[in-house]
Amino acid sequence: MKTLTPAAAVAELARHARGGRVVVSAGAAEPLVLHDAWREAPETAADILFAGLFVPGMNRFDYASLHPRAGMDLVMLSPDWRHGFAAGRTRLRPMHYSAAFVTLIDEGAPAGVFTVSAPDAHGLCSFGLAADLPPDMLSRTGYKIAVINHAMARTHAAPCIELCAFDAVVETDMPLPELAAAPSNPIANAIAARVADLVRDGDTIQTGIGKLPLAAAAALSGKRDLRVHSGLVVPAHLDLVDAGAMHDAPGAIRAGVAAGDKAFYQRIAEERRVSLVSVAETHGAGALAAIDNFVAINAALEVDLFGQVNAAFAGSQQISGSGGLVDFVRGARASRGGRAIVMIQAEGKGGVSRVVPRLAQGAVTVAQAEAPIIVTEFGAVDLAPLGIDARADALVALAPPLQRGALFEAWREVRAAL
Numbered sequence: 267m268k269t270l271t272p273a274a275a276v277a278e279l280a281r282h283a284r285g286g287r288v289v290v291s292a293g294a295a296e297p298l299v300l301h302d303a304w305r306e307a308p309e310t311a312a313d314i315l316f317a318g319l320f321v322p323g324m325n326r327f328d329y330a331s332l333h334p335r336a337g338m339d340l341v342m343l344s345p346d347w348r349h350g351f352a353a354g355r356t357r358l359r360p361m362h363y364s365a366a367f368v369t370l371i372d373e374g375a376p377a378g379v380f381t382v383s384a385p386d387a388h389g390l391c392s393f394g395l396a397a398d399l400p401p402d403m404l405s406r407t408g409y410k411i412a413v414i415n416h417a418m419a420r421t422h423a424a425p426c427i428e429l430c431a432f433d434a435v436v437e438t439d440m441p442l443p444e445l446a447a448a449p450s451n452p453i454a455n456a457i458a459a460r461v462a463d464l465v466r467d468g469d470t471i472q473t474g475i476g477k478l479p480l481a482a483a484a485a486l487s488g489k490r491d492l493r494v495h496s497g498l499v500v501p502a503h504l505d506l507v508d509a510g511a512m513h514d515a516p517g518a519i520r521a522g523v524a525a526g527d528k529a530f531y532q533r534i535a536e537e538r539r540v541s542l543v544s545v546a547e548t549h550g551a552g553a554l555a556a557i558d559n560f561v562a563i564n565a566a567l568e569v570d571l572f573g574q575v576n577a578a579f580a581g582s583q584q585i586s587g588s589g590g591l592v593d594f595v596r597g598a599r600a601s602r603g604g605r606a607i608v609m610i611q612a613e614g615k616g617g618v619s620r621v622v623p624r625l626a627q628g629a630v631t632v633a634q635a636e637a638p639i640i641v642t643e644f645g646a647v648d649l650a651p652l653g654i655d656a657r658a659d660a661l662v663a664l665a666p667p668l669q670r671g672a673l674f675e676a677w678r679e680v681r682a683a684l
Contacts, residue, residue, distance in 0.1 A: 267430065277310055301327055316330075371406050413438060417438075421535050461482040487509035554601065562607060595636055612642035644664050
Protein backbone atom coordinates (compact mmCIF):
# COMPACT_ATOMS: atom_id res chain seq x y z
CA MET A 267 0.00 0.00 0.00
CA LYS A 268 1.50 3.30 -1.12
CA THR A 269 1.38 6.13 1.43
CA LEU A 270 1.16 9.62 -0.07
CA THR A 271 1.55 13.13 1.19
CA PRO A 272 -1.44 15.41 0.46
CA ALA A 273 0.62 17.11 -2.28
CA ALA A 274 1.43 13.78 -3.90
CA ALA A 275 -2.20 12.68 -3.59
CA VAL A 276 -3.65 15.63 -5.53
CA ALA A 277 -0.96 15.14 -8.19
CA GLU A 278 -1.95 11.49 -8.56
CA LEU A 279 -5.64 12.38 -8.77
CA ALA A 280 -4.84 14.83 -11.57
CA ARG A 281 -2.83 12.19 -13.41
CA HIS A 282 -5.69 9.68 -13.30
CA ALA A 283 -8.68 11.98 -13.72
CA ARG A 284 -7.63 14.86 -15.97
CA GLY A 285 -10.57 15.63 -18.22
CA GLY A 286 -12.92 13.62 -16.01
CA ARG A 287 -14.41 13.45 -12.57
CA VAL A 288 -13.04 12.99 -9.05
CA VAL A 289 -15.65 11.75 -6.61
CA VAL A 290 -15.15 12.99 -3.05
CA SER A 291 -16.57 11.71 0.23
CA ALA A 292 -18.85 14.36 1.68
CA GLY A 293 -20.63 15.17 4.92
CA ALA A 294 -18.42 14.49 7.92
CA ALA A 295 -16.07 12.51 5.66
CA GLU A 296 -15.02 15.34 3.33
CA PRO A 297 -11.18 15.07 2.98
CA LEU A 298 -10.23 18.47 4.39
CA VAL A 299 -6.59 17.37 4.52
CA LEU A 300 -6.35 17.75 0.72
CA HIS A 301 -7.79 21.26 0.47
CA ASP A 302 -4.55 23.11 1.18
CA ALA A 303 -2.67 20.84 -1.22
CA TRP A 304 -5.08 21.76 -4.01
CA ARG A 305 -4.82 25.46 -3.13
CA GLU A 306 -1.02 25.30 -3.21
CA ALA A 307 -0.97 23.45 -6.54
CA PRO A 308 -4.12 24.69 -8.32
CA GLU A 309 -2.98 23.23 -11.64
CA THR A 310 -3.76 19.78 -10.21
CA ALA A 311 -7.46 20.75 -10.21
CA ALA A 312 -7.50 21.90 -13.83
CA ASP A 313 -9.88 20.02 -16.13
CA ILE A 314 -11.39 18.09 -13.22
CA LEU A 315 -15.05 18.01 -12.21
CA PHE A 316 -15.39 17.37 -8.46
CA ALA A 317 -18.49 15.36 -7.52
CA GLY A 318 -20.13 14.09 -4.37
CA LEU A 319 -23.29 14.30 -2.29
CA PHE A 320 -22.14 17.48 -0.60
CA VAL A 321 -24.15 18.74 2.39
CA PRO A 322 -24.93 22.49 2.16
CA GLY A 323 -23.76 24.40 5.22
CA MET A 324 -21.39 21.58 6.16
CA ASN A 325 -19.25 21.00 3.07
CA ARG A 326 -18.35 24.60 2.31
CA PHE A 327 -15.30 24.27 0.05
CA ASP A 328 -15.79 25.54 -3.51
CA TYR A 329 -13.68 23.16 -5.61
CA ALA A 330 -14.52 25.19 -8.71
CA SER A 331 -12.57 28.11 -7.22
CA LEU A 332 -9.31 26.17 -7.36
CA HIS A 333 -8.62 26.80 -11.04
CA PRO A 334 -10.39 28.53 -13.98
CA ARG A 335 -10.85 25.07 -15.53
CA ALA A 336 -12.02 23.29 -12.36
CA GLY A 337 -15.69 22.60 -11.69
CA MET A 338 -18.19 20.91 -9.41
CA ASP A 339 -20.98 18.48 -10.22
CA LEU A 340 -23.90 19.34 -7.91
CA VAL A 341 -27.55 18.50 -7.32
CA MET A 342 -28.01 21.28 -4.76
CA LEU A 343 -26.68 24.82 -4.40
CA SER A 344 -25.54 26.86 -1.44
CA PRO A 345 -23.98 30.34 -1.15
CA ASP A 346 -20.57 28.68 -0.71
CA TRP A 347 -20.65 27.30 -4.27
CA ARG A 348 -22.35 30.22 -5.96
CA HIS A 349 -19.20 31.72 -7.52
CA GLY A 350 -18.40 28.64 -9.58
CA PHE A 351 -22.05 28.26 -10.56
CA ALA A 352 -22.33 31.89 -11.67
CA ALA A 353 -19.13 31.51 -13.69
CA GLY A 354 -20.55 28.49 -15.50
CA ARG A 355 -17.89 26.09 -14.22
CA THR A 356 -20.20 24.26 -11.82
CA ARG A 357 -22.79 21.93 -13.30
CA LEU A 358 -26.09 21.91 -11.41
CA ARG A 359 -28.23 18.91 -12.21
CA PRO A 360 -31.86 19.16 -11.07
CA MET A 361 -32.24 15.70 -9.54
CA HIS A 362 -33.89 14.25 -6.49
CA TYR A 363 -31.38 12.82 -4.03
CA SER A 364 -32.26 9.20 -4.83
CA ALA A 365 -31.66 9.83 -8.54
CA ALA A 366 -28.38 11.65 -7.87
CA PHE A 367 -27.11 8.61 -5.97
CA VAL A 368 -28.00 6.22 -8.79
CA THR A 369 -26.58 8.55 -11.44
CA LEU A 370 -23.22 9.01 -9.73
CA ILE A 371 -22.79 5.26 -9.39
CA ASP A 372 -23.95 4.51 -12.94
CA GLU A 373 -21.60 7.11 -14.42
CA GLY A 374 -18.64 6.13 -12.25
CA ALA A 375 -15.47 8.18 -11.89
CA PRO A 376 -11.85 7.76 -13.01
CA ALA A 377 -10.64 8.65 -9.50
CA GLY A 378 -11.96 9.20 -6.01
CA VAL A 379 -11.11 10.07 -2.41
CA PHE A 380 -12.75 8.15 0.43
CA THR A 381 -12.33 9.00 4.10
CA VAL A 382 -12.29 6.01 6.43
CA SER A 383 -11.33 5.14 9.98
CA ALA A 384 -8.00 3.61 10.90
CA PRO A 385 -7.92 -0.13 10.10
CA ASP A 386 -8.62 -2.64 12.83
CA ALA A 387 -6.55 -5.75 13.55
CA HIS A 388 -8.09 -7.44 10.51
CA GLY A 389 -7.23 -4.59 8.15
CA LEU A 390 -10.85 -3.40 7.96
CA CYS A 391 -11.59 0.32 7.80
CA SER A 392 -15.01 1.73 8.69
CA PHE A 393 -16.76 4.31 6.53
CA GLY A 394 -17.62 5.82 9.87
CA LEU A 395 -19.92 8.82 9.78
CA ALA A 396 -20.74 8.78 6.04
CA ALA A 397 -22.21 5.60 4.59
CA ASP A 398 -24.51 7.33 2.09
CA LEU A 399 -22.49 7.08 -1.14
CA PRO A 400 -18.89 5.88 -0.59
CA PRO A 401 -19.45 2.12 -0.04
CA ASP A 402 -21.45 1.82 -3.27
CA MET A 403 -19.29 4.25 -5.23
CA LEU A 404 -16.03 2.45 -4.53
CA SER A 405 -16.52 -0.29 -7.11
CA ARG A 406 -17.37 2.30 -9.78
CA THR A 407 -14.22 4.33 -9.20
CA GLY A 408 -10.91 3.79 -10.97
CA TYR A 409 -7.99 5.11 -8.94
CA LYS A 410 -8.92 5.10 -5.25
CA ILE A 411 -7.27 7.00 -2.40
CA ALA A 412 -8.16 6.25 1.20
CA VAL A 413 -7.82 9.15 3.60
CA ILE A 414 -7.33 7.42 6.93
CA ASN A 415 -8.48 10.01 9.40
CA HIS A 416 -7.74 8.99 12.97
CA ALA A 417 -10.49 11.39 14.06
CA MET A 418 -13.09 9.34 12.15
CA ALA A 419 -15.24 7.26 14.48
CA ARG A 420 -15.75 3.55 13.85
CA THR A 421 -19.51 3.73 14.17
CA HIS A 422 -21.87 0.95 15.14
CA ALA A 423 -23.13 -1.03 12.14
CA ALA A 424 -21.48 1.21 9.51
CA PRO A 425 -20.05 -0.60 6.44
CA CYS A 426 -16.38 -1.59 6.44
CA ILE A 427 -13.82 -2.09 3.68
CA GLU A 428 -10.46 -3.81 3.46
CA LEU A 429 -7.59 -1.37 3.24
CA CYS A 430 -6.19 -3.34 0.29
CA ALA A 431 -9.19 -2.16 -1.79
CA PHE A 432 -7.43 1.20 -2.21
CA ASP A 433 -4.52 2.15 -4.42
CA ALA A 434 -2.95 4.61 -1.99
CA VAL A 435 -3.38 6.10 1.46
CA VAL A 436 -3.12 9.55 3.04
CA GLU A 437 -3.06 9.66 6.83
CA THR A 438 -4.31 12.53 8.98
CA ASP A 439 -5.86 13.36 12.32
CA MET A 440 -7.49 16.58 11.09
CA PRO A 441 -10.82 17.46 12.78
CA LEU A 442 -13.89 16.44 10.81
CA PRO A 443 -16.31 18.85 9.13
CA GLU A 444 -19.09 19.99 11.45
CA LEU A 445 -22.63 21.26 10.98
CA ALA A 446 -23.59 24.11 13.28
CA ALA A 447 -26.99 23.92 14.93
CA ALA A 448 -29.52 26.26 13.33
CA PRO A 449 -30.83 28.75 15.91
CA SER A 450 -34.53 28.59 16.63
CA ASN A 451 -36.93 31.46 17.29
CA PRO A 452 -40.50 31.91 18.58
CA ILE A 453 -42.04 31.55 15.12
CA ALA A 454 -40.11 28.35 14.41
CA ASN A 455 -41.18 26.98 17.78
CA ALA A 456 -44.81 27.83 17.08
CA ILE A 457 -44.71 25.99 13.75
CA ALA A 458 -42.90 23.07 15.41
CA ALA A 459 -45.63 22.78 18.05
CA ARG A 460 -48.23 22.38 15.28
CA VAL A 461 -46.07 19.67 13.66
CA ALA A 462 -45.80 17.81 16.98
CA ASP A 463 -49.60 17.58 17.05
CA LEU A 464 -49.42 15.60 13.79
CA VAL A 465 -46.89 13.05 15.08
CA ARG A 466 -48.03 10.03 17.09
CA ASP A 467 -46.26 7.69 19.46
CA GLY A 468 -44.63 4.86 17.49
CA ASP A 469 -44.14 6.88 14.29
CA THR A 470 -40.96 6.78 12.22
CA ILE A 471 -39.83 10.33 11.51
CA GLN A 472 -37.56 11.99 8.98
CA THR A 473 -36.35 15.54 9.50
CA GLY A 474 -34.46 17.82 7.15
CA ILE A 475 -31.83 20.35 8.20
CA GLY A 476 -32.47 23.98 9.05
CA LYS A 477 -34.15 25.78 11.91
CA LEU A 478 -37.72 24.65 11.21
CA PRO A 479 -37.15 20.85 11.00
CA LEU A 480 -34.74 20.95 13.95
CA ALA A 481 -37.29 22.89 16.01
CA ALA A 482 -39.83 20.21 15.05
CA ALA A 483 -37.53 17.45 16.27
CA ALA A 484 -37.08 19.26 19.59
CA ALA A 485 -40.87 19.56 19.94
CA LEU A 486 -41.23 15.76 19.84
CA SER A 487 -39.54 15.16 23.20
CA GLY A 488 -42.88 14.24 24.80
CA LYS A 489 -43.58 11.46 22.30
CA ARG A 490 -42.69 7.81 22.91
CA ASP A 491 -41.38 4.87 20.88
CA LEU A 492 -40.31 6.99 17.91
CA ARG A 493 -37.89 5.81 15.25
CA VAL A 494 -35.81 7.88 12.82
CA HIS A 495 -35.29 7.14 9.13
CA SER A 496 -33.54 10.12 7.55
CA GLY A 497 -30.76 11.31 5.28
CA LEU A 498 -28.94 12.81 8.25
CA VAL A 499 -28.73 11.92 11.90
CA VAL A 500 -28.21 15.10 13.93
CA PRO A 501 -27.85 16.03 17.62
CA ALA A 502 -31.59 16.71 17.87
CA HIS A 503 -32.23 13.00 17.29
CA LEU A 504 -30.01 12.02 20.20
CA ASP A 505 -31.78 14.64 22.31
CA LEU A 506 -34.90 12.55 21.70
CA VAL A 507 -33.02 9.52 23.01
CA ASP A 508 -32.17 11.46 26.17
CA ALA A 509 -35.80 12.54 26.53
CA GLY A 510 -37.00 8.93 26.42
CA ALA A 511 -38.85 9.53 23.15
CA MET A 512 -36.89 7.06 21.02
CA HIS A 513 -37.51 3.35 20.55
CA ASP A 514 -34.80 1.42 22.40
CA ALA A 515 -33.38 -1.07 19.92
CA PRO A 516 -30.46 -1.32 17.48
CA GLY A 517 -31.30 0.39 14.19
CA ALA A 518 -34.01 2.61 15.68
CA ILE A 519 -32.14 5.52 14.05
CA ARG A 520 -31.20 4.90 10.41
CA ALA A 521 -29.46 7.54 8.30
CA GLY A 522 -26.77 7.96 5.68
CA VAL A 523 -24.62 10.65 7.31
CA ALA A 524 -24.01 11.93 10.84
CA ALA A 525 -23.82 15.74 11.00
CA GLY A 526 -22.99 17.69 14.13
CA ASP A 527 -19.99 18.59 16.28
CA LYS A 528 -17.07 16.65 17.77
CA ALA A 529 -18.93 15.66 20.95
CA PHE A 530 -21.83 14.38 18.84
CA TYR A 531 -19.51 12.31 16.64
CA GLN A 532 -17.93 10.72 19.70
CA ARG A 533 -21.34 9.80 21.04
CA ILE A 534 -22.55 8.41 17.71
CA ALA A 535 -19.71 5.89 17.80
CA GLU A 536 -21.14 4.48 21.05
CA GLU A 537 -24.85 4.73 20.25
CA ARG A 538 -26.19 1.27 19.40
CA ARG A 539 -29.50 2.68 18.14
CA VAL A 540 -27.75 4.31 15.17
CA SER A 541 -27.17 2.48 11.88
CA LEU A 542 -25.61 4.30 8.93
CA VAL A 543 -26.68 2.99 5.53
CA SER A 544 -26.67 3.95 1.85
CA VAL A 545 -28.93 6.40 0.02
CA ALA A 546 -30.65 3.41 -1.58
CA GLU A 547 -32.02 2.58 1.87
CA THR A 548 -32.59 6.08 3.25
CA HIS A 549 -34.22 7.58 0.14
CA GLY A 550 -35.27 4.61 -2.00
CA ALA A 551 -38.96 4.58 -2.92
CA GLY A 552 -39.46 0.93 -2.02
CA ALA A 553 -37.66 1.25 1.30
CA LEU A 554 -39.73 4.27 2.34
CA ALA A 555 -43.06 2.82 1.24
CA ALA A 556 -42.36 -0.28 3.36
CA ILE A 557 -42.18 1.78 6.57
CA ASP A 558 -45.54 2.05 8.29
CA ASN A 559 -46.43 5.44 9.81
CA PHE A 560 -43.54 7.23 8.14
CA VAL A 561 -43.69 10.97 8.81
CA ALA A 562 -41.51 13.22 6.62
CA ILE A 563 -40.87 16.63 8.20
CA ASN A 564 -39.19 19.18 5.94
CA ALA A 565 -39.13 22.91 5.25
CA ALA A 566 -39.61 25.04 2.14
CA LEU A 567 -39.59 28.67 1.07
CA GLU A 568 -43.03 29.19 -0.47
CA VAL A 569 -46.33 27.52 -1.27
CA ASP A 570 -48.86 28.72 -3.81
CA LEU A 571 -52.63 28.43 -3.78
CA PHE A 572 -52.51 25.25 -5.89
CA GLY A 573 -50.41 23.56 -3.18
CA GLN A 574 -47.22 23.70 -5.23
CA VAL A 575 -44.10 24.03 -3.06
CA ASN A 576 -40.89 25.95 -3.77
CA ALA A 577 -37.81 24.80 -1.85
CA ALA A 578 -35.07 26.10 -4.15
CA PHE A 579 -35.66 29.67 -5.37
CA ALA A 580 -35.55 33.02 -3.58
CA GLY A 581 -37.07 35.31 -6.16
CA SER A 582 -35.35 34.56 -9.45
CA GLN A 583 -32.17 33.22 -7.83
CA GLN A 584 -31.71 29.52 -7.20
CA ILE A 585 -30.28 29.02 -3.71
CA SER A 586 -30.81 25.30 -3.13
CA GLY A 587 -32.30 22.26 -4.83
CA SER A 588 -34.93 19.61 -4.30
CA GLY A 589 -32.51 17.40 -2.34
CA GLY A 590 -34.43 14.59 -0.68
CA LEU A 591 -37.64 16.57 -0.23
CA VAL A 592 -39.61 14.94 -3.03
CA ASP A 593 -38.22 11.48 -2.20
CA PHE A 594 -39.50 11.82 1.35
CA VAL A 595 -42.84 13.40 0.38
CA ARG A 596 -43.51 10.53 -2.00
CA GLY A 597 -42.30 7.97 0.52
CA ALA A 598 -44.56 9.31 3.26
CA ARG A 599 -47.56 9.39 0.94
CA ALA A 600 -46.89 5.74 -0.05
CA SER A 601 -46.42 4.62 3.56
CA ARG A 602 -49.36 3.01 5.33
CA GLY A 603 -50.36 5.64 7.89
CA GLY A 604 -47.68 8.02 6.60
CA ARG A 605 -47.78 11.82 6.61
CA ALA A 606 -45.78 14.23 4.45
CA ILE A 607 -45.33 17.55 6.26
CA VAL A 608 -43.77 20.72 4.81
CA MET A 609 -43.14 23.63 7.17
CA ILE A 610 -43.16 27.20 5.86
CA GLN A 611 -42.78 30.44 7.76
CA ALA A 612 -45.70 32.23 6.16
CA GLU A 613 -44.67 35.78 7.02
CA GLY A 614 -41.34 36.95 5.65
CA LYS A 615 -39.47 40.19 6.19
CA GLY A 616 -41.64 43.27 6.00
CA GLY A 617 -44.81 41.21 6.33
CA VAL A 618 -44.40 39.65 2.86
CA SER A 619 -46.49 36.51 2.45
CA ARG A 620 -44.77 33.27 1.54
CA VAL A 621 -48.15 31.89 0.64
CA VAL A 622 -48.40 33.25 -2.90
CA PRO A 623 -51.05 33.13 -5.65
CA ARG A 624 -48.90 31.13 -8.06
CA LEU A 625 -45.24 30.13 -8.06
CA ALA A 626 -42.96 31.48 -10.75
CA GLN A 627 -42.39 29.21 -13.74
CA GLY A 628 -39.58 26.77 -12.96
CA ALA A 629 -39.77 27.29 -9.20
CA VAL A 630 -41.93 24.24 -8.39
CA THR A 631 -40.19 21.62 -6.25
CA VAL A 632 -43.26 19.65 -5.13
CA ALA A 633 -46.03 19.48 -7.72
CA GLN A 634 -49.70 20.03 -6.90
CA ALA A 635 -50.48 16.33 -7.45
CA GLU A 636 -48.10 15.52 -4.59
CA ALA A 637 -49.18 18.35 -2.29
CA PRO A 638 -48.35 17.56 1.35
CA ILE A 639 -49.58 18.75 4.72
CA ILE A 640 -48.60 22.42 4.93
CA VAL A 641 -47.84 23.88 8.36
CA THR A 642 -47.28 27.58 9.03
CA GLU A 643 -47.37 29.68 12.17
CA PHE A 644 -51.08 30.25 11.44
CA GLY A 645 -52.25 26.65 11.14
CA ALA A 646 -51.97 23.33 9.29
CA VAL A 647 -53.88 21.68 6.47
CA ASP A 648 -53.62 18.37 4.60
CA LEU A 649 -53.94 19.38 0.96
CA ALA A 650 -54.01 15.89 -0.55
CA PRO A 651 -57.79 15.27 -0.41
CA LEU A 652 -58.84 18.83 -1.30
CA GLY A 653 -60.01 20.18 -4.65
CA ILE A 654 -58.35 23.29 -6.05
CA ASP A 655 -60.87 25.75 -4.62
CA ALA A 656 -60.82 24.19 -1.17
CA ARG A 657 -57.01 24.19 -1.28
CA ALA A 658 -56.91 27.86 -2.09
CA ASP A 659 -59.29 28.70 0.76
CA ALA A 660 -57.32 26.60 3.22
CA LEU A 661 -53.96 28.06 2.19
CA VAL A 662 -55.18 31.64 2.36
CA ALA A 663 -56.11 30.88 5.99
CA LEU A 664 -52.45 29.90 6.62
CA ALA A 665 -51.12 33.22 5.24
CA PRO A 666 -50.37 36.37 7.25
CA PRO A 667 -53.74 37.93 8.22
CA LEU A 668 -53.01 41.26 6.55
CA GLN A 669 -52.29 39.49 3.23
CA ARG A 670 -55.38 37.29 3.08
CA GLY A 671 -57.67 39.76 1.34
CA ALA A 672 -55.17 40.32 -1.47
CA LEU A 673 -54.68 36.57 -1.84
CA PHE A 674 -58.43 35.98 -2.14
CA GLU A 675 -58.59 38.61 -4.89
CA ALA A 676 -55.58 37.12 -6.66
CA TRP A 677 -57.15 33.66 -6.54
CA ARG A 678 -60.35 34.94 -8.15
CA GLU A 679 -58.31 36.22 -11.09
CA VAL A 680 -56.24 33.03 -11.36
CA ARG A 681 -59.34 30.85 -11.07
CA ALA A 682 -61.20 32.78 -13.77
CA ALA A 683 -58.35 32.18 -16.20
CA LEU A 684 -58.27 28.39 -15.70
